[in-house]
Structures are given as structure tokens and as C-alpha cells.
Amino acid sequence: MASIRDVAKKANVAACTVSRVLNGSASVAEETRQRIEQAMKELNYIPNELARGMFKQRAGIVAMLVPSIRHPFFSSLADQIEKELYQQGYKMMLCSTGDDIAREREYMKTFRSNIVDGVIMGVSNLKDEEYEAFQKPLVMLDHKVNEEIPVVVSDHRTGGILAAQKFLEGGCRNIIHICGLDAPEVLSFQSHRALEEILSARGVQVKAVEIKWSNFDFDGYLELAKMILEKNPEIDGIMAADLPAVAFLKAARQIGRKVPETLCVVAYDGTYVVDTNLLDITTIVQPVKEIANRSIGVLVDLLEGRPAKPAMNMLEVSLREGNTTKSRIPS
Amino acid sequence: MASIRDVAKKANVAACTVSRVLNGSASVAEETRQRIEQAMKELNYIPNELARGMFKQRAGIVAMLVPSIRHPFFSSLADQIEKELYQQGYKMMLCSTGDDIAREREYMKTFRSNIVDGVIMGVSNLKDEEYEAFQKPLVMLDHKVNEEIPVVVSDHRTGGILAAQKFLEGGCRNIIHICGLDAPEVLSFQSHRALEEILSARGVQVKAVEIKWSNFDFDGYLELAKMILEKNPEIDGIMAADLPAVAFLKAARQIGRKVPETLCVVAYDGTYVVDTNLLDITTIVQPVKEIANRSIGVLVDLLEGRPAKPAMNMLEVSLREGNTTKSRIPS
DNA sequence: TTGTATGCGTTATCAT
DNA sequence: ATGATAACGCATACAA
Numbered sequence: 001m002a003s004i005r006d007v008a009k010k011a012n013v014a015a016c017t018v019s020r021v022l023n024g025s026a027s028v029a030e031e032t033r034q035r036i037e038q039a040m041k042e043l044n045y046i047p048n049e050l051a052r053g054m055f056k057q058r059a060g061i062v063a064m065l066v067p068s069i070r071h072p073f074f075s076s077l078a079d080q081i082e083k084e085l086y087q088q089g090y091k092m093m094l095c096s097t098g099d100d101i102a103r104e105r106e107y108m109k110t111f112r113s114n115i116v117d118g119v120i121m122g123v124s125n126l127k128d129e130e131y132e133a134f135q136k137p138l139v140m141l142d143h144k145v146n147e148e149i150p151v152v153v154s155d156h157r158t159g160g161i162l163a164a165q166k167f168l169e170g171g172c173r174n175i176i177h178i179c180g181l182d183a184p185e186v187l188s189f190q191s192h193r194a195l196e197e198i199l200s201a202r203g204v205q206v207k208a209v210e211i212k213w214s215n216f217d218f219d220g221y222l223e224l225a226k227m228i229l230e231k232n233p234e235i236d237g238i239m240a241a242d243l244p245a246v247a248f249l250k251a252a253r254q255i256g257r258k259v260p261e262t263l264c265v266v267a268y269d270g271t272y273v274v275d276t277n278l279l280d281i282t283t284i285v286q287p288v289k290e291i292a293n294r295s296i297g298v299l300v301d302l303l304e305g306r307p308a309k310p311a312m313n314m315l316e317v318s319l320r321e322g323n324t325t326k327s328r329i330p331s
Numbered sequence: 332m333a334s335i336r337d338v339a340k341k342a343n344v345a346a347c348t349v350s351r352v353l354n355g356s357a358s359v360a361e362e363t364r365q366r367i368e369q370a371m372k373e374l375n376y377i378p379n380e381l382a383r384g385m386f387k388q389r390a391g392i393v394a395m396l397v398p399s400i401r402h403p404f405f406s407s408l409a410d411q412i413e414k415e416l417y418q419q420g421y422k423m424m425l426c427s428t429g430d431d432i433a434r435e436r437e438y439m440k441t442f443r444s445n446i447v448d449g450v451i452m453g454v455s456n457l458k459d460e461e462y463e464a465f466q467k468p469l470v471m472l473d474h475k476v477n478e479e480i481p482v483v484v485s486d487h488r489t490g491g492i493l494a495a496q497k498f499l500e501g502g503c504r505n506i507i508h509i510c511g512l513d514a515p516e517v518l519s520f521q522s523h524r525a526l527e528e529i530l531s532a533r534g535v536q537v538k539a540v541e542i543k544w545s546n547f548d549f550d551g552y553l554e555l556a557k558m559i560l561e562k563n564p565e566i567d568g569i570m571a572a573d574l575p576a577v578a579f580l581k582a583a584r585q586i587g588r589k590v591p592e593t594l595c596v597v598a599y600d601g602t603y604v605v606d607t608n609l610l611d612i613t614t615i616v617q618p619v620k621e622i623a624n625r626s627i628g629v630l631v632d633l634l635e636g637r638p639a640k641p642a643m644n645m646l647e648v649s650l651r652e653g654n655t656t657k658s659r660i661p662s
Numbered sequence: 663t664t665g666t667a668t669g670c671g672t673t674a675t676c677a678t
Numbered sequence: 679a680t681g682a683t684a685a686c687g688c689a690t691a692c693a694a
Contacts, residue, residue, distance in 0.1 A: 001445070001466070003670090003671055003672090004671060004672065004673095005671080013680075013681085014680065014681045014682075015671085015672080015673090015681095016672090016673070016674085016680080016681070016682085016683095017679085017680060017681075019672065019673055019674090020673095020679095020680090022672095022673095023673080025673080025674090026679085026680090027679070028679070028680085029679060029680085032679080032680085044464075044466075046440065046443045046444045047444055047671085047672075048385075048444060048445045048670090048671050048672070049441075049444040049445055049446040050381055050384050050385045050390060050444075050445045050446065050670090050671080050672095051385055051445075051670070051671035051672040051673090051686090052671080052672055052673080053381050053672095053686095054379075054381045054382055054385055054670090054671080054672075054685095054686050054687070054688095055671085055672050055673055055674085055685080055686055056672090056673080056686090057686075059381060059446075060446075061424070061446075068410060069400075069406055069409050069410035069413060069425075070403075070406050070407050070410040070603070072401075072403075072406075075400055075401050075403075075406035076401050078400050078425070079399060079400035079401040079427065082400060082425070082426065082427055083427075083429075086426075086434075091424060091426065091441065091446075092424070092425065092426065093392070093422060093423070093424045093425075094400075094409070094413070094423065094424075094425040095413065095417075095422065095423065096410065096413055096414075098414075103417075109377065110380075110422065112377045113377045113378060113379060113380040113381075114332070114379045114380055114381045114382075114687090115380040115381065115390075115391075115392070115422075133375070135332070135375075218603055218606045218607055219606070243607065246607045247607075249609065250607075250609055253609060272401070272549055273604075273607055275549045275550070276549055276574065276577045276578075276581075276604055276607070276608070277607070277608065277609065278580065278581055278584060278608065278609050278610065279609065334686090334687055334688085335687065335688060335689095336687080336688095344664075344665085345664065345665045345666075346665095346687090346688080346689090347664080347665070347666085347688090347689070347690080348663085348664060348665075349688095350688065350689055350690090351663095351664090351689090353688090353689095354689080356689080356690090357663085357664090358663070359663070359664085360663060360664085363663080363664080378687085378688075379686090379687050379688070381686090381687080381688095382670090382686075382687035382688045382689090383687080383688060383689080384670095384688095385669095385670050385671070385672095385686095385687080385688075386669080386670055386687085386688055386689055386690085387670090387688090387689085388670075445671090
């Protein structure tokens with residue numbers, strides 16, 4: 001690999017002059033510039049970004065950590081984030097933890113070692129102190145650590161409210177919500193709070209069933225769904241992320257439960273998994289594009305030392321009405 | 332950020348002694364080691380990988396370039412590749428081109444600048460010379476440049492043969508194959524060759540319709556499918572990647588075409604998009620895990636200077652039989 | 663066992 | 679307009 005000094009030698013100048021041509025950082029005589037550009041071409045020279053990064057204390061890379069790259073929500077989000085980063089002149093390093101705490105911790109350690117400039121955390125199973133001890137710009141998704149670290153999150157409370165209304169309209173009495181872990185800092189759990197608040201006030205039963213996102217095994221979801229529906233015939237409403245929601249629809253069909261007549265299903269996320277389904281699924285849609293845009297906006301501001309925006313960034317969800325829920329109670 | 336010299340100062344030793352403790356590269360007195368480890372802890376020291384990489388001429392990062400991170404096939408593959416890389420001690424940098432040639436070229440340039448050690452090319456729209464001029468280990472997916480650059484590819488010819496058999500069994504007479512571009516170096520086109528060879532020998536019409544992978548817009552696929560089915564009522568067989576295949580199934584249902592009675596559909600890839608469908612879709616399955624394993628095996632061998640394996644790595648596809656095709660011609 | 667000197671490739675500062 | 683020098687943080691060869 002040709003270095004800047006090889007180019008300098010070939011063009012009969014000092015290395016720093018080559019550097020000046022490279023960066024346009026100072027005026028160089030036209031004739032000298034030509035010689036240097038010629039030499040760069042002949043040597044097929046490309047600057048070493050490692051050395052550059054070392055000098056500038058900046059790698060030009062942002063890491064994103066997710067539970068699974070395959071997961072449709074995270075792959076859609078990562079796709080958008082990469083696009084945003086590209087526009088801002090950064091590269092993305094996408095890593096996945098498989099929801100394994102040790103791997104998350106290990107990656108966080110790697111990220112501190114100057115290989116990346118900042119991190120988007122799409123997974124967060126460590127203790128708050130560990131995020132607070134991270135000494136670089138960090139943006140958390142769906143997880144509030146404290147008042148300092150920026151967080152980008154969908155308005156899950158509204159998501160829960162919208163879903164609750166659908167269940168009420170459908171006259172449902174026994175709801176199961178397939179969801180993530182319950183912890184005060186896990187903001188997506190707000191959807192469950194809202195659901196429960198509204199529905200139990202109307203005497204509707206709501207039960208949470210916790211699963212891990214990274215157990216991203218559709219057949220497993222399908223078995224779970226079948227088991228739940230068979231063991232609990234009184235269940236008449238399901239809220240779940242796109243993938244488990246689809247699993248319930250498939251399970252319902254297999255055991256002969258009619259949707260939406262005897263079972264209402266609301267999917268949560270709105271990835272292409274709902275689009276590709278033959279049914280038109282009622283869905284709470286997270287604004288993936290806006291999440292990506294806001295996350296990178298906040299992170300790049302931090303990276304480039306611009307004034308900080310508010311730490312809490314909440315974005316609107318929307319309801320897409322399909323026919324896996326009933327619009328009105330038949331009277 | 333504490334540097335190795337800060338640690339050295341605190342522990343009253345020279346920097347190289349700290350380095351020795353870090354790497355276990357030479358014996359250090361037990362008491363000295365303790366002092367150093369203590370100092371590292373107190374300073375919350377983490378080695379600077381940029382500096383390390385600069386010295387070692389190695390970044391510990393492998394790039395993967397794909398047309399779209401969202402695409403279920405590529406996100407599944409990227410997920411596996413990341414796992415394989417992690418096991419081998421490398422990080423992955425995942426980038427997408429949106430099938431834009433300029434972006435692919437730009438990324439290739441970035442990848443040469445010592446920021447990554449090698450590249451997995453999941454997209455390849457440049458001229459062969461550009462890949463040949465790349466001076467680092469490269470593994471191409473589905474694309475043969477020459478006899479030197481390693482390529483990992485599914486046995487698409489067999490894929491085409493398996494599909495052709497299904498169409499023959501179903502008595503289909505007019506097939507449409509939704510596929511990528513036709514070029515000698517694009518190996519996935521072999522499936523089309525095989526399909527045509529076998530079917531036209533039996534007097535079955537086969538027509539190729541080219542689409543771009545990155546136009547990853549399900550509604551667009553759906554419109555296309557509806558248009559094709561309505562304008563060509565004689566069509567009785569479809570082969571397409573998972574996503575467009577599902578679009579055809581949805582379109583068929585919308586315009587009242589019966590599957591598999593009057594329309595057979597074979598999906599190609601076998602991502603979870605077919606799993607999540609309510610129908611049981613006949614599918615040619617690419618061995619994603621094996622592709623990832625072989626790709627990284629070959630690449631890491633190159634990176635670590637081990638003897639090169641054969642350049643051509645072809646992996647077996649399999650048929651998963653569903654009920655979007657007929658098993659026997661009703662006589 | 664430990665320390666000194668040097669280089670990896672780049673760029674900023676200061677000098678000419 | 680151009681060059682010499684030093685520094686970024688680390689790891690090696692060599693010396694002590």
C-alpha cells in the first residue's frame with residue numbers, strides 16, 4: 001500500500017505538501033499540484049483512514065447495537081440509520097447481541113476503544129451505571145437512563161391507547177399482550193400500562209406475556225400462540241409485535257378461530273411483515289424513518305459539538321386499520 | 332481518554348511494560364503487573380484500537396456491502412455473517428448501496444483505506460476490473476469475476492431444475508420468472524437458464540421479467556403482480572424471490588385467481604417471509620447459514636494468510652414443498 | 663525483568 | 679509556496 005510519503009517522493013515534494021493537496025488546506029502551486037496528483041494516480045494512492053482517525057481523534061464510524069439484525073423492525077431501522085449516517089458522512093458498524101448481556105457489555109467495551117465515534121443503542125440490558133460510564137456520545141432507543149443521555153422513543157402510551165380503543169370497539173373481554181420486559185426504564189412497556197389502565201377501567205381483563213425479542217424463531221412463536229389459544233379459549237384479543245401477531249393469526253386459522261369475529265389482533269410495529277401478509281392487519285405503526293432521522297440528528301450534533309437538543313425525543317405512532325379487528329360491536 | 336502512557340506514569344513503569352501486560356507478550360514481575368493492572372482499573376483504561384490497528388496494519392473489521400439492509404435475504408445473511416465474524420474475533424461494518432453504482436464505488440474506495448481488512452460483496456454492479464483492482468481480500472456472493480477472487484454461491488442451476496419439476500408436475504404451460512439482471516457473471520441467473528432449458532424442451536413458455544432487488548417496495552411488487560396477472564391471463568406459473576412471490580399470491584387472491592388450481596407459485600430464497608405467510612408456500616431454500624459460514628471461512632483464511640481454498644464455493648439449495656404448487660397433474 | 667528508541671501514516675504548527 | 683518537526687497511541691527490536 002502506497003503511503004503519503006511514497007507519493008511525496010515520487011513527486012519530489014515533502015509529505016505535508018501532498019497532505020495539503022489532499023485536503024485543500026493551504027495553497028499549492030498549480031504545477032506542483034499537478035505533479036502530486038499525477039503521482040497519486042500512478043501509485044493508486046488512497047489515504048489511510050486509520051492514521052487520519054488517529055490524528056483527528058475521530059474514526060468517522062458510528063456503531064449501532066441491536067438484539068438481532070434479522071428482526072424486521074431492527075433491520076428496517078438499521079437501513080434507515082445507515083442512510084442517514086451516509087448523508088452525514090459517517091459509516092455504520094452494525095452489531096447484534098442476541099439479547100446476550102455479556103455480548104452487549106463486550107461490544108460496549110469495543111466501542112469505547114476509539115474505533116467508533118458514537119453509538120446508537122437499540123438494545124439495553126445492562127445497568128444504567130454502565131451506560132452512564134460510557135464516555136462517548138450515546139443515543140438510547142426506547143430506554144431512558146437519566147436526564148442526560150438522549151433517548152429516542154415512540155409514543156408507546158398513545159400506541160397502547162389506540163389499541164385499547166380497537167379492543168373496546170370490538171367488544172373484547174380478555175386480552176393478551178405479548179410484550180418485552182417490565183422495567184421502569186423500558187419505555188415500550190408504556191403501551192402495556194396504557195392498555196391495562198383503559199381496559200381494566202372497563203372491566204376488561206389484560207394479561208402480559210413476556211418474551212424476548214431475540215428469540216426470533218417464528219415456529220416458536222407459532223407454538224406459543226397455539227398453546228395460548230388452546231389453553232385459554234376465553235381470549236378474544238391479542239396485541240403483539242408484528243411477528244408474534246402474525247403467528248397468532250396463523251395459529252388461529254390452524255385451530256379454527258375466526259378473526260376478527262371471535263379474536264381481534266392488533267400488531268405493533270408496522271414493518272413489512274404486516275404488508276406481506278394476505279390479511280389486512282390492524283397495526284400500530286412506529287415511525288421508523290423519523291426514529292432514524294432524530295437519532296442521527298441528535299448523535300451527530302453531539303459528535304460535532306453542536307448545542308444539545310432536549311434529551312427526550314418522543315415521536316408519534318399511528319394506527320393503520322385493517323380487518324383483524326372489528327370496527328363496531330354488533331348489537 | 333487515558334492512554335498507555337498515563338497508565339505507565341501512574342504505575343511508575345515505562346509504556347512498553349504496560350503493553351507487555353496488555354498483550355502477555357513478555358514476562359513481567361508479578362508485583363509490577365499488579366501495580367499496572369491497578370492503574371489500568373483506576374484510569375478506566377481501554378487500548379486505542381486505532382493506534383493498535385495502525386501498528387498491526389489490521390483493523391479487525393470486515394465490511395459487508397449489500398443492496399439493502401432491510402431485504403429479508405440480506406438481513407438474514409448479514410445476521411449470520413456477523414455471528415461468524417464475531418466468533419473469529421472480527422467486527423462487521425454493514426453498508427448498503429441501494430443498488431446505486433456510484434455508492435458501491437464510493438464504498439469500495441472507503442474500504443481500501445485501511446479501515447477494514449476485507450470485504451464481503453453482497454452486491455456487484457461494477458466492472459470486473461474494479462474488483463480485480465481492489466487490493467484486499469474480497470469474497471463475492473453470487474458473482475464470478477475471474478478464477479482468482481473467491482466466490483460463494485448457491486447452486487442456482489439445481490434451484491431452477493427443482494422449480495421446473497414442480498411446474499411440470501403442476502401441468503403449467505406459461506411461466507413468468509421474476510428475476511435479476513442477465514449477465515454471464517451474475518450466477519443467480521443460472522436458475523433462469525435451467526428453468527428455460529427444461530421447460531422449453533417440453534413446450535412450456537418461460538418469460539423473464541427483470542426487477543431490481545433494492546426496489547424493495549412491497550406495494551410496488553403488488554401492483555406489478557396484479558398488472559401481470561390481469562394482462563396475461565394465460566400465465567399459470569410464477570417463480571420469484573420470496574417477497575415478489577408473496578406479492579403474486581396476494582394479487583392472485585385479490586383478483587380471484589385460485590392457487591394452486593390455476594396458478595402455481597414457487598418462491599425463491601426461503602427467508603422468514605415465507606414462514607410468516609398464512610399459506611404454506613413451495614420454496615427453493617438457499618442455505619443462508621452455510622453461505623455465511625463458507626464466506627467467512629474463506630475470507631478469514633485469506634486475512635490470516637492461510638492456504639487458499641478453491642475459488643468457487645457452490646452450496647446446495649433445497650426444495651420445501653408447500654401447497655402453492657400441485658404435486659400431480661389431475662388426469 | 664524493564665527501559666529506550668523507533669516507526670506505523672497522517673496533519674498541524676512553525677519556520678523558511 | 680514549501681519543508682522540517684512533532685504528535686496522535688501503541689508495540690516492537692534492541693539495550694541494559
